[in-house]
Amino acid sequence: MPEREGSEPSLVCFCCHWCSYSGADLAGVSRMQYPANIRIVRVMCSGRVEPYFVVQAFLHGLDGVLILGCHPGDCHYLTGNYEARNMVAATRRLLDCVGIDNRRLVLDWVSAAEGTRFAEIVTKFTNEVKTLGTLGAAKPTDVAAVNFRLKAAIAAAQGEKLRWVVAKQTEFATKGNRYGEVFSRHELDRMLDGIVADEVMAQQILALLNEEPASVKEVAASLKLPPPQVLRSMLALRRKGLVTLSGVQGSSPMYKRRNVERF
């Protein structure tokens, strides 16, 4: 997230090819007026917009991400917009962990006929982000801290675990897991909360240990997290073979990153 002058937010809007992109086109052809802060990236389906893209956008200094798809039931690909909803649920939590206000990410529906609605949503979103302010306007130290966490979030979003859980949400909510247990939305949300927080923390620990070996206490201090949580995460990383003990300093074990070759 580079530091940026000025107060005009820079926003990206992902539009699906079939509904919202046509809606945006209609707004244009009908000469509707809306703020010029938004840049559209066309995708075939809103279900293509993964958490990874969204966190990358923030790392690149954008101030807001709008994802527009077809109305529920109208998806050209039957269920792509529901997958978009599942992914946004996870992305929101990633942003919470990073400390970026999750109102900077909005998912909404616009049909090909709704040029007016497109213009309204964009206007509302732009104004909302304007009141939240631009991200780059923060103090440089804060910017550095947010960037550090954003990078961890990006690694988490690319990681197998989070992607697997996000992908399984629909199945868990309808057919159940492999033991046939069906999850309520509330249970799924709690599960996502836990996994996203764990993954982002693990990635932050790995990033820190990349620089030099450290003890759990040191890591907890620099991440401003409770030591017991960090310890749990550290042990899990060790079990996975991603960190190892590098020695003991005083009475604290020191951990270092182990670079594993992919199998």
Add this chain to the structure above:
Amino acid sequence: MRDRESANRKARDLLRMAVAKARLLGPVAPLTFEPKRSCLIVGGGVAGMVSALSVAEMGFEVNLVEKAGELGGTARRILNTLNGQDVQAYLDALTGTVREHPLIRVHLDAEVIESRGYVGDFTSKIAVRGDGKITEVGHGATIIATGAVEAKPQEYLYGQDSRVLTLLELERDVAAGNTRVCGVQTAVMIQCVGSRDDERRLCSRVCCSQSLRSALKLRELNPQMDIYVLYRDMMSYGLMEDRYREAAEKGVKFIRYELADKPRVTAVEEEGRSVLRVMVRESALDRLHMIDADVVALAVGVVAGQDNREVSRLFKVPLDEDGFFLEAHMKLRPVDFATDGIFLCGTAHYPKHLSDTIAQAQAAAGKAAAILCKKKIETGVEVAFVNAEECIGCGICELLCPFKAIEVVSIDQGDRAHVISASCKGCGVCSSHCPRRAIGMHSFGDDQILTQITAMATGKVEQYA
């Protein structure tokens, strides 16, 4: 907004983003195949029949599906056009030719219940009501011509007093020589009923000419009759203006009213005569008129058919806010849908005169034939592909694919996902979720999307990472 500087900046960014993406596009291996040389047309009104005939005349087979028991649609209820052309004679000739054409198969009392595939290679199921017979047809192109219907009025005593009619009902009675309308002293027509208000904003385009036509016809049948047309704006565009003038010269009285002060109709007894009393404020002179009428005809306009929603789901094509079908681009692609190989024409699109319907039906037929006549069709280029080295065969993609276009197969190295390119529609949901990030998308890969974000964020075209 109205801010040239930022609009310009946006334009430059969009261009930069497009260049950034274009730079990363790779060659794709298109799927080539021979199209099915047949066209499916849904709706057997004038639009459906005209397009069926033009497609068949170009040498292609047509399946024409009509849900009613006869062909013709709304035009069955229109006697003449404003220029005096005989609609029924035209319709009978058209229906005859369509029914006899060796390449056109007409399915009456039938509806399409399922449709899948893509341009050049669609498959649909047609169900006939009654015997429940289901026919499966293959087709290279599809034309949607499901038409529209006359609106049902909610006001001016319609349905409570039999002397209040819609214009089409008036026309029917005039044709039948019904003295209830032909022999009366006073007739009133009210325009824009249930239209151009907050609830239904659109103008139906055909009603003004309908009223002019009926007024002239009544005048011809009965020169003594007092005829009034209560209007908000007379849309007698083009050469129809001549008929408007003719009607005015022949003594038809035109009275303008405002939406905020609509006419009022009540049934009263006046000197032993039972009349419909119409009170209307002429807006220019601000004068209240009282007309005692024997018959009141309502210009109720055209509304989208109730089937449209279902048809739109079936073929995955969009509707506009009023429930009519929405073309891909109002100027550049007026008879196309965004989905290749599906076209539209007639009043399914929006209300229009027969002449416009016919012209549009021919346009749609031309577009369909342009596909059917191709030696080879190329499609399915923007599909998913699997990087077999990264894939671990977990099957998440198989689970999520809405089109069963990806499956896990066993190869020597173990289980691997495999994309069935012909079925893949390129949504990218598999790519978004693959835990190993082993699925790429042609034209919508991670790098091709992220480079656009970098381009807009940095103002430079460079690698995204």
